[in-house]
Amino acid sequence: MWGDISIAFLLAFVTAFVMTPYTIRLAKKVGAIDMPEKRRINEEPIPRLGGVAVIIGFLLSSIYLLIVMTLENTFNPFGEEQYLHKLIGILIAIIVLAVFCFIDDVKGLPAIVKLLGQTIAAVIVVSFGTQIDNVNIPFLEQTLNINNHVYIYILSVGWIIGITNAINLIDGLDGLSSGITLISCFSLIIVFTMNQSPIVAIILITALAGAIVGFMPYNFNPAKTFIGDTGAQFLGFSLAVISILGTAKTYTLLVLIAPLIILALPIADTLFAIVRRIIKGHSIKAIFSPDTGHLHHKLMKKGYTQKQAVLILYGISACFGMFAIILLESGIWKALSFALMIVAVIAIGYRDFVKNRNDDKK
Numbered sequence: 577m578w579g580d581i582s583i584a585f586l587l588a589f590v591t592a593f594v595m596t597p598y599t600i601r602l603a604k605k606v607g608a609i610d611m612p613e614k615r616r617i618n619e620e621p622i623p624r625l626g627g628v629a630v631i632i633g634f635l636l637s638s639i640y641l642l643i644v645m646t647l648e649n650t651f652n653p654f655g656e657e658q659y660l661h662k663l664i665g666i667l668i669a670i671i672v673l674a675v676f677c678f679i680d681d682v683k684g685l686p687a688i689v690k691l692l693g694q695t696i697a698a699v700i701v702v703s704f705g706t707q708i709d710n711v712n713i714p715f716l717e718q719t720l721n722i723n724n725h726v727y728i729y730i731l732s733v734g735w736i737i738g739i740t741n742a743i744n745l746i747d748g749l750d751g752l753s754s755g756i757t758l759i760s761c762f763s764l765i766i767v768f769t770m771n772q773s774p775i776v777a778i779i780l781i782t783a784l785a786g787a788i789v790g791f792m793p794y795n796f797n798p799a800k801t802f803i804g805d806t807g808a809q810f811l812g813f814s815l816a817v818i819s820i821l822g823t824a825k826t827y828t829l830l831v832l833i834a835p836l837i838i839l840a841l842p843i844a845d846t847l848f849a850i851v852r853r854i855i856k857g858h859s860i861k862a863i864f865s866p867d868t869g870h871l872h873h874k875l876m877k878k879g880y881t882q883k884q885a886v887l888i889l890y891g892i893s894a895c896f897g898m899f900a901i902i903l904l905e906s907g908i909w910k911a912l913s914f915a916l917m918i919v920a921v922i923a924i925g926y927r928d929f930v931k932n933r934n935d936d937k938k
Contacts, residue, residue: 641783707729745842841892
């Protein structure tokens with residue numbers, strides 16, 4: 577298994593790294609350029625089609641390896657789980673989502689149209705069988721079966737759309753959405769391995785991580801290219817779908833909670849954004865109105881640089897990922913003690929950190 581995981585990571589990494597310069601030239605040719613404005617952090621025009629390279633790296637690595645594993649009889653796409661059917665649905669959905677996002681990056685689309693594209697992609701995935709349908713409840717020793725297909729669709733489609741937007745909305749600084757997704761990928765790889773999740777989920781999440789690592793040298797501050805809506809939505813969409821695949825064998829409550837904890841930072845940022853925009857705009861329509869109230873905006877308003885803000889959010893995301901891993905492996909008390917230790921250390925060092933930062937400015 578570890579050989580396959582290594583291949584998935586390295587092939588995706590090399591492909592994304594090699595393809596990114598081509599996407600920069602493509603972005604300039606089709607006019608997919610992020611221009612400086614009030615809400616933007618960049619001070620000069622930046623190409624924004626880097627997500628295309630990430631998608632190509634992910635798909636090439638995943639498809640190649642799953643075909644090879646099928647020929648070696650180490651993966652059976654025709655078995656009871658009907659993985660071939662599910663994977664075809666995921667591929668079609670990625671193409672649909674990528675088309676909507678590509679048009680948005682080049683020409684611009686209204687928020688409602690982008691939501692339509694996300695919904696179509698999510699419905700395709702769920703219709704092809706990738707869905708949440710039952711949960712084993714610890715301590716009660718019983719299984720909650722969701723027999724109503726309407727509930728299954730709402731829960732599964734809502735999860736996919738929610739995570740897609742969570743990653744997309746946090747994409748505001750160089751390397752932020754890609755880095756947080758990468759940390760989430762590594763956390764999920766550990767969780768899936770501990771949980772003995774299906775090999776297909778482990779391969780897909782590893783390929784996603786490899787593609788991100790291949791892209792990040794071009795995206796970290798100062799960025800040569802942005803991942804764009806094409807990439808940010810793909811990252812969130814992939815995390816959502818793969819997390820469902822990864823819990824397909826054992827729907828224990830803790831295993832389902834783990835992705836929620838790992839993605840707690842972008843999820844919380846999105847929920848706060850929704851509430852903030854509704855209160856400010858006095859309308860549900862205000863949800864679609866962009867603002868400068870996200871976590872990364874607040875950090876920069878406090879005087880942190882782009883790199884500092886990104887690294888702070890990386891650290892928070894990594895702590896959530898570690899909390900989920902400890903919770904799954906050792907239980908709630910050890911996880912809580914870890915969280916308390918982290919909070920205590922941050923509280924002790926925070927004042928000196930702020931003081932040193934202010935001194936550097938003088």
